[in-house]
Amino acid sequence: MTTEQKTDTVKITVDGLEMEARPGDLLIRVAQDNGVYIPRFCWHPRMRPVGMCRMCLVQVEGPRGPMIVPACTTPVADGMVVDTQNDTVAKAQEGVLEYLLINHPLDCPVCDRGGECPLQDQTMAYGPGESRFVEEKRHYEKPIQISELVLLDRERCILCARCTRFSEEISGDPLIEFIGRGYNTQVNTFPNEPFRSYFSGNTVQICPVGALLGAPYRFRARPWDLREVASTCPHCSAGDSISVQVSQNEVLRLLGVDNPHTNQSWLSDKCRFGYEFVNSAERLAAPLVRGSDGELREATWVEALDIVADRLGGILREHGGGAVAGLGGARGTNEDAYAFSKFMRTVVGSNHVDARMDDAPASQFLAAVVDRARIDDIDSAATIVVWGPDLKEEHPTLYLRVRAAATGFDPNQVVSNSDGLKIRRPGARLIVMHPRRTGLDDVARHVLRYRPGAGGELLTSLQAGDHPEIDEALAAGPVVALVGRASMTEDPRLAENVAAWLRDKGAKILPLARRANTFGALDMGLAPDLLPGRVPVGEGFESWGEIPTTVGRDTRGILEGLRDGDIKALIMVGADPVADVPDSHLATEALANAEFVVAIDMFHTESTAYADVILPALGFAEKEGTVTNLEGRVQKVNDIVAGEGQSRADWSILDDIARRLGKELGFATAAEIAKEISEVAPAYRGITWDLLEWDEPMGAIVPYGDATQPLQYVPVTTSLPTVAAEMVLHSARTLYDDGVLMRHTPWLHRLAPGAAAYLHPDDAFRLGAREGHRVRVVTKHAEAELEVRLDETLHRGVVYVPFNQPDGPRLGSDPIVRVTAIG
């Protein structure tokens, strides 16, 4: 809030109705909030008003008689008298509509928007019966492909500038613009520059006509055939609200829902178009068991579950609960995670369970950090620190939020004040620490780039006060810090230290970990040291009766145990350690050496190749439950399609195994699990499905109270090369990658940047390699031949290889590598 905003209210009259409003708020919004809908095309509540379409013309009494003004650019003032209905207004609005229609192709029958088109709706409501326009309409080549995901039909475009404003103001990649002028104005991309934005799909959603089309949805359905349900995006831990739209049991479209606390209606293209995997032909449809010939074959559920119970039971009897471990659970619901957690503790009797795949910071840090920030706090922060992953790649909607804060963009402030002046608040000071350029650097006040492995050194120098400009920025509170693991080759404990330092400086912390329900899974106890509701293992948790009391092994420990034979059996729930764990070689050895592996999954993965039994699981849009985002917001996910083949929910599979082992989990539906969570997990007390459906549709925050622990400074290892031939590896995720859901979403999978070795030009020169040449990168456990791409934002001596790319190498987490030119 700027100080210029007066807090008192003004009274206006619209169509005879008295309304109270914030002075300077826009007439169109005030009227709408008070039940008077003024037609509009170009105005969007989350973007700067431009007054271009003129559809919202209304009459306002002025000192020199009535004036016709656009409601979307008119700030309210005390005593304003408005008429939105009279004949003059009606004629002006009809006139605008006619103008918009004279060149509109009216090809509604073949337009994706037909049936949900504001232009069509308003034409039905206010439009003329027939056309007075007998001239030739404007013609353009019918839809042109402006990116892999978006098509543009310029004949349908009404030139409202929603798409161009979004690209310029919201996503900050203005690749779509107006060209030409007057009657020949058109929207288009620049020559040889496709609309390749991570956020391009938002323009499809906000285009008020069918001019921008999403390639994956095009011609797939008519709006009136779609069923929809509200849900939460399964792709990252920001918890973006979405609407899932389905026709004939097939998910066909996702739309962003305006949850003011999270995505504010926006989505990344990964979320928007990332539903193809649900319908994939490669979904597992029936249980598979490995025969004595080593080959997998289909089996009945009874047969498969009997085998699991038999083998697990045998190992438990022989070696005890400590010989069985569980991995995964961060891709599902809280209910599934709770069931898995309870299964491991009460049925198996093991604390060797972890939802993090050795790629995230400590569980205590993620789950229990005190002074946790809310996403909303970003808006009002004076200083924002991002030390962790590139938000644009891993938490795209948070990237939008931080970007808006740093540029001072606030759609709610982009109104005129009573002096008639536009306000733009000063942007927050953004500080970015990362090994290379991030999406936010161009709006950041301070950018500190460091070598992976030397993050600890940077922190030490910051603590020593070597960067007075940073200290100064941190002194200007409130400070919000988004902290996570910037690189797979970075000591995971660094994040905790960074957070401790920033918290000492008075910052509120938002911990980052990407996998969608990581935070919910940890809250349900899918960590070796946590029980539901973030109760530390070993502290009183009566509800489950007798459970192991010593802290178990984390993912790395579990994999080492399997490799070394201390742990015999592994239960994987939506986990693919070979692909997910940075030290892939360890995961491979572990799985190969395991005595018994059971996987509950939607797909075959590189890890299920080692499974003895594979059980098909329900996934996104197929089950009901809750998830928890990184700020602790619990939200519903809902089912709208029947699951693939014989797939079942994780919890019910686990319950069946429990029964065969002579135990019971004690619930018969996901709803019953939810109820149990709300009763036994302290932080989740009172958070029921009913609450989320009726009272808190935008999600309820789980409190971070007494269960939190102070952040500790833990020693961080610094690994830097010791000989000249060595370089440091930086390995980080990209939005589109080879993750299991992406792999089964071909629309997006093909957009992954692919494996390559990014080098500083000086290093490339030193190695005698040019852009496009190939180099050999040798790590402790792997080696790969990669194409060179130049990147002057890297430190000299660093080679960046994007993590988990299609056909890419798995180079591990050790930062020291050798790079040599080939040929």
Add this chain to the structure above:
Amino acid sequence: MTLTTSFERPLVVTKRMVDYPNDSHTLERYRATGGYEGARKALGMTRDELVELVKESGLLGRGGAAFSAGMKWSLLAPARPAYLIVNGDESEPGTFKDRQLIERDPHQIIEGTIIAAWANEVNHAFIYIRGEYAKPARRLQAAIDEAYAAGILGDDVLGTGYRLDITVHLGAGAYICGEETALINSLEGRRGEPRLKPPYFPAAIGLYGQPTIVNNIETVSNLPHILVNGVDWYKGLGHPEDTGTFMISLSGHVNRPGNYELPHGITWRQLFEEVGGGIRNGNELKMWIPGGASAPWFTPEEHLDLEITKGAAAGAGSMLGSGAVIVMDETTCVVRAAERVVRFFAHESCGECTPCREGTSWLEMILRRIEAGQGRPIDADLLLDVSDNINIGLTFPPRQTTICPLGPSATSPIMSIMNYYKDEVLQHIELGRCPFS
């Protein structure tokens, strides 16, 4: 040109070029004829004194809107830096007076700019010149270079310690960039599209978000004279309500087209007969555009003896606008004439808002069809109704449904021909051809 007129014709902004047609543009001549004395005087005054003086003089903006120059200055918001933009985009069809001022007396503009800049606490002024005026712009730049070399511009203007830089910027050929907020967008490197109101004046928020004064070339050219000769002198030149002289670009079917500096208050008849030398070939005057293509037209039956002042023009439903007077004689087809004007606006529409983008082109198409003999009986009413959706009630000044006044400008010729020459329009439709061809 020497003219014999029944009225006194004092010359102010064109005096030097009339007296010294060969070198009025040089610094030497400028200095020899009292140049930069006005600026010197102004630099000894305060902002408040200058604003008051210019208000007092009654000087109205000559760019089209005829808003009091002193009043505009007084609206300057307190934030600094403030900017000054001198508008030489001169694109209103029929207007060619600024060009002459730029080419023939560039130092007068520089001096006016210094005065306006000092009065508005500006250290950086921009002179925005129509893209087609490359040659005048070179002249102006040469004069600016001379002024810098002579210590008239730069870090120490006329030895007073005041710093002023002037940057000349050439437009890229868009009429709309004469509109002050589109001009500002263009200067900032954005699309030349008008900005939204409020703010109502760039004086509140303008170039780079800072307070900005926009004055026309002719407006600033008057300033040195007001400073040197005083307010009373200036007020004595013209009409009591409309002070000073003004430039008229007279074109069309008169015997002596050209730029003329004239006192306010003469009549249109005096203008055409004494200044213009009568209608060509002894033809009958049919109508004229009194103030640039945006202005509704006048006819001899109603307007010939009207005084040429802002007030009288407004009273008759039009304006003096940019001072472009386009005369049409009896051989002119009104449909063709209107089509030509509407086509200009349709071509120059920036496309930002719907009624102008779609409406002006639609009007052009209807007129073209009528002229081509393909008019339908409903087209006469359609012309009016399509215009009404741009300019509600077809008034002047318009009640616009658009962002800026360009769109409604296209309705001026429609209003004019349908008011005064409806029969001729209908004749086109009935005959199925243009009666003039």
